[in-house]
Amino acid sequence: MADTVKDPVCGMDIRIEDAAATEVHEGRTLHFCSKGCHQAFVGDPHRYGHPGTEHGGHEGHGHH
Ligand SMILES: [Zn+2]
DSSP states (O other), rough: OOEEEOTTTTOOOEEGGGGGGGEEOOOOOOOHHHHHHHHHHHHHHHHHHHHOOOOOTTTTOOOO
């Protein structure tokens, strides 16, 4: 009955206990499947920091 969360970088569902890295962003604790995803997030948190974007695609980008 482990809780699962979505890796904001790759969109994968992961178990919190299996997260390779965590990051607190704007008061939310985010979990990552790998160090690589964590590094990607840290490198560009605004690209990934919007939970409403669930498609994992690139549509809607371009506004900054
Ligand atoms: Zn990932």
